[in-house]
Amino acid sequence: MQALKERILRDGKCFEGGILKVDNFINHQMDPILMKSMAVEFVRRFSGSDINKVLTIEASGIAPAIMVGYLLELPVVFAKKKKPSTMENMLSTQVFSFTKNNTYDVCVCRDYLHPGDKVLFIDDFLANGNAAKGIIDLVRQSGAELSGMGFLIEKAFQHGGDELRAMGIRVESLAIIDGLEDCRIKIRD
């Protein structure tokens, strides 16, 4: 998606260790007009898919997911990164974060993800795919079906996308980063 690629090249910041920061327009400060445009692009790409629910993970996935849900007129569920004390009937899985070098729980209430649901998962980043695999596990536990996964930015050199596609999952990424060597952002055409 051209507008996103241009924005990454303009405002993205590259750090040692393959880190791309997009705090200026996605992760901390958000550009709602761009968010809506990205949501339109997801709707276009998943137009042939059967979807009745949008799923994401807090916190950075919520903005793109709510925009997709708004356009599709579908409920949006955000998985939580720790088990809320007041919530029962939870499905939960563990995700290892390479960036933070820790393991965290991802939870979703059974009331909002169940057999018969056809789920489009939306998130900001796809890197090694660990969070995505956690979501796949939650969807499997719930008895729902995964219709596809959409990411704003895929870091292809961390190969999570390869693994998900090899599992037969429909993955759509709006910008694919092929490398961040020497702090230069290499975006796929």
Next chain:
Amino acid sequence: MQALKERILRDGKCFEGGILKVDNFINHQMDPILMKSMAVEFVRRFSGSDINKVLTIEASGIAPAIMVGYLLELPVVFAKKKKPSTMENMLSTQVFSFTKNNTYDVCVCRDYLHPGDKVLFIDDFLANGNAAKGIIDLVRQSGAELSGMGFLIEKAFQHGGDELRAMGIRVESLAIIDGLEDCRIKIRD
């Protein structure tokens, strides 16, 4: 706001200790159509205010805030609940949560909140007002100006709204809960 009040009465759940759960349409599963309608109502209520930025706190504030930002065509910043390891130049404050009986950090990067900004804060709940007071502190530290605070639901019996209004802050709440005694939801007309 009538649609929200009706939805709270229909889908809200009341628990011991003044807890109102709206997980079905705001806090975990979200209704994007209702989110957009609530954002329209905020735009209407703050139409006379000078605003150049929308501010919220992760995670439940993000959906209503991004919708308000989209309608107003303004950037949206979400304050983070813990200090990210990769982020420098942070403003931070501490918030005590009565619900969780703990203290957490709320942070925002100076790059995204600075003198000259006129900020509309949007969040899902206003109860005792501790999170809101943390935001007021961050805005003060940054040198920005607070144009107003908008909440989806105010629990008036926890008096945070009274305190904020006594400080001279323009506070707008789309539904005001006057009581949750005996697990009955008492909404103000």
